[in-house]
Amino acid sequence: MNAALDKTAVFICHCSGNISEHIDINYLKKTLQAEGVPVFDYEYLCSREGQTLIKNKISEGNLDRIVIGSCTPSKHGTLFKKCIQEAGLNRAMLEIANLREHCAWVHPDKAEATEKALSLLRGKLRRLENIEPLEEIKVDIAPQALVIGGGIAGITAAVNLADNGISTYLVEKDSSIGGNMAKIGKVFSPDKLAEECAMCSLSPLMNEVVANPKITLLTWTEVDRLSGSAGNFTVRLRKKPRYVQDKCTGCGRCSHVCPVLVENEFNCGHMDKKAISLRFSQSVPKTYCIDPDHCLQLNGETCGKCAEVCKSGAIDFLQKEEIIDLNVGAVIVATGFDEYDASQKPQYGYGIFKNVMTQMELARMLGINGPTKGMLLKPSDFSMACEAVRSSTGTCGSKNSSDNPSDNSNGTGTPKRIVMIQCVGSRDEKEGGNRYCSRYCCMAALKHSSLILKKYPGTEITICYIDLRALGFYENYYRAVQDMGVNFVRGRPAEIVEKPDKSLVVRIEDTLDQRIKEIPADLVVLSAAMIPSRGTRKIASVLNLSQDESGFLKERHSKLKPVDSSLDGIFVCGTAQSPKDVTDTISQAGLAAVRGRAFIADSPKALVNEIPTINQLLCAQCKECLKCPFDAFSLKENGKIVVDPLVCTGCGYCTELCQNGAIQIASFTKTQLKAEIEGILKEGDLLGFVNSGIASLTCDNIGNSVLSYPSNVKLIKVPTNLVVDKDLLLHAFKCGASSVLFIEDPPDSPKAEIVYPLTVSHFEKLKKELGDSGNRLYFKKAYVPNTKGLAGTFTSLAREGEMIK
Incomplete structure (x- = not known):
């Protein structure tokens, strides 16, 4: 064994069977121990006892390098680095082999998973032979926070931050805060059968935002760009003109x-x-x-x-228009949801038949500040265009019932038969649908049924459902609505037909009694899915945040870090993260505020310093590195080139620019990458160089989604593929790689928009430089929603390599 590894040990986590049931840990131990490497295993290395084991072994064996075989580093990497630092080691002296997402969960064959796990551990051991300590860079955290989105989640987060002494900017794209909750009218609660006024809960909080001296409210404003690093974000805002000054008195x-x-x-x-x-x-x-x-x-x-x-x-x-630049230490994203466009399901007639509407539209109609001032009317009998605007807000509405032409004394405008259809766009694997449950839809249908029956007794209401989901104490509300006489039909309607009098017929198979039914209706209400808002999708791109396959913002870990985003210092809450009701939204917003405050309080913060290092002896001062697209390099008066750690993104473009090899990325030097290649590769393997951002998360999600690919696919994480040069590729082919795949972040963020075309250009250049071997080099964009597609790419390329071998 290399003398440099005399003080290196491997620790393997069983992960409660997630690893040990799919990988033969005893075989790993015997093999590595025979090679002179001490190996220790424990059921939960992430537990207090597991960390104590690591610290004790470091002390007892005078260890100075550690390899941990566990789950993805994105889950517990920070925890393990802190653990070895507490034991006196530099955090660079830790390498984590992903034995769960990259082995146990993607390779059904235990022998193949075990062999690959062994190769990953050997790769990390070889890498550590060439590791250099990282100098810790600390910066003060800006004591301000930014909350993006002024719905109930954003308001709650901002108020909590301000109440805890954090100066907070609350940014809202609309002209007023309030979000979707302001539209609802009445809300349900898990502990009450009575429906509460939404504005009675929301309005005091909205006024508290204005009254709190620690909150700066910026409405009609959107986030245009984010730069800097965790704890010191520079945010550029774009504030649209209202054409009305703040001295407006609101007289109307x-x-x-x-x-x-x-x-x-x-x-x-x-x-x-x-x-x-x-x-x-x-x-x-x-x-x-x-x-x-x-x-x-x-x-x-x-x-x-x-x-x-x-x-x-x-x-x-x-x-x-105004441009506003802010410096903040933490960001909370609360950009809310949009209602699914039900016209994507033409069988329900939304947008075709006037008397088909969504639950949100029904909520507005039942609201006292809605288009009918709370009166339940058939849309076919209600004029969309008002003759006059009577209210001071600039919205239509009648002052009393006699003002509305549809409100006849015989009640002809009020629907007597209402059918509600659940899961429109939810729990739907067909084109245009969403596979997930939107969680709030069942309760929304029950709530509106209750409100209608209380105000219009005798109304015949039928709810067509797949499964009624009323969790916990909501079951009591469900039973109460059942007792009111609402009819329930289990099944998804096939179509809706309109009659000449604008009434409707809902055709459905009742799956409980196996009968086809035709249910007459004056009004059909569609419980449309909750989908990520346009603002959520945009902010994910601007902030470079990971999204799930449906477009919601992905949390770092659903249990351990449910409000932490994929980037340090940025947190997510409410329906920007996943479908949820008002109660859960408020709870999560409170937690996001706590996490944001804790992050800001942890000042000064150690930066992730995997940034360029410059060998001044090799530097010819050609100044090519000054072409950095992020302006991270500068020339000092003494003639030395220096890099700004707060500006640098660690993309590695500078390594391509520097022809003398004077610049390398700390922890990703050519020597370290070559060593890892030597450790993991066998003849015929497919080697993937994976961008450490979105691409890495996508690779992890293949395992999370229980998808599989061949075990001869080996992945190495890099800052971006700009650090991979011709020399590294030739070394990979020499070590047995049948082909090499660049797996890169898509150009969906300000950083990636710059890096991605540089990477594509770099890739094309390498293909030409490699000559015939260029045909063995491939490129793939990795979108988180396209996890299955990436697994398919791994499989097809690996099989091609096997055929070549």
């Missing part, structure tokens, strides 16, 4: 005289809003906003009526 005169009606997003598309309006009557801030797409004055026509009647002189048609 401007809206009364505005001649332009526009579609009201808050009322789910009703044409009942003016071009200058509040989002809703309790809006915070209570400052009117002009819609620039429909305002006559802003579109070159003569109007200006709002400015004429504004006594405070708040109207400002010359207002411009």
Whole structure:
């Protein structure tokens, strides 16, 4: 054994059978011990006892290098690094072999999984022969936090942070905070049978945001860019003009005289809003906003009526967009959800038949500040375009029931038969659907059924369901609604047919009695799925956050770190993370605030310093590294090239620029990568170089999804594939690689938008330099939702290699 490994030991975790039931740990121990390497195993290395074992063995054996065979480093890497640091070792002296996601969970054959596990451990042992200690770089954490999204989750997180002394910026893309909860009207609770007013819970919190001196509220604002490192983020915001100054008193005169009606997003598309309006009557801030797409004055026509009647002189048609730069230590993402577009399921007639609506649209109709002022009406009998705007908010509505032409004394506008269809776009594996359960839909249907029956006794309500899901104490609410006389039919309707009188027929097979039924209805309500909002998808790209296969933001670990995102210092809560109801959303937002405050309080913070190191003896001062797209390099007065650790992303582009080999990425030097290649490869293997960001998470998710691929697929993590050069590729082929695959992050974030094309160009250059061997080099973008596709790529390339061998 190499003398450098005299003080190296391997620790293998059983992971409660996740590893030990699929990998022969005794074989690993005997083999490595025969090679002179001390090996210890324990059921739970991540436990206190497991960490104590590691520390004791370091002390007893005077160990200075450690290899741990366990689950993915993204789960417990930080924990194990802290463990060896407490034992007196530099954190660079730890290597983690992923025996769970890359072996046990992806290779059904135990012998093959065991052999691959052995190769991964040997690769890490070889890598440690060439490791160098990392100098710790510490920075002070900015004592401010940013919360993105002003719904109930964002409001709760911001208030909690502020109450704990953290100066907080709350950013909301709409003109008012409140989010989807403001639309709902009434909410259900796990401990109550009575429905509560949503605004009674929400409005005091909204006002608390304005009143709290520690909170800076920025509405009509979106996050444009994020840079810097954890603890010292620089965030660029783009604030759209309201064309109304903050001195607006909210009197509403401007809206009364505005001649332009526009579609009201808050009322789910009703044409009942003016071009200058509040989002809703309790809006915070209570400052009117002009819609620039429909305002006559802003579109070159003569109007200006709002400015004429504004006594405070708040109207400002010359207002411009603002760019705001912030420095924050932690970010909480609470960007909410959108309702599934039910028109993707044409069999239900949404968007085709007037009397088909969604639960959110029904919630707005039942709300006292909704388009019908709380009256239940058939949409076919209700005029979408109001004749006049009576309320001071700039939205339509009647002051009393006699004002509405649809409210006839005989009640012809009120539906007598209502059918609700569950799981529209949820629990649906067909094209256009989502496989997950949206969690809140069953309770929303029960709530609206209860509200309708209390206000309109005798209404015939039928709920078509797959499975009614009322968790915990919600079961009591379910029983109460059953007792009210709601009918339940188990089955998913096949189609909805409209009759000449605009009434509907729902055709369904009742799976309990195996009968085809036709249920007449005056109104059909679709319980549409909860999907990631457009804001959630956008912010995932801007912040470079990992998403699950459905587009929700992926937490670091569902049990241990349920609000930590894939990046340090950025946290996620509410329906941006997954479908959930108001109660769970508030709970998670509180936890996100606690985690954000704890992160900021942990100052100064040690940076992940896997950044370029410059060998000044080899540096020819050619200044090519100054071409860094992130401007991380600079030339000092003494002539030395230096790198800024707060700016550097560690992408490795500089290693390609430097022709003298003076620049290498700490912990990813060519010598270390060559050593790992030598340790893991056998003849005919497929070698994958995996970007340590989204691509690495995608590879882990293959195991999490219980997918499989051949055991001769070996993966090595790199900052990006820009650090992989011709010399490394030739070494891989020499060591037995049948082919090499670059697995790279997609260009879905500001960093990746820059790095990705550089990597593609680097890849094409290498293919040419390799000549005939270039045909053995492949490239793959790794999207988290495309886990199955990546596993398929591994399988096809590995089989090609076997045929060549």
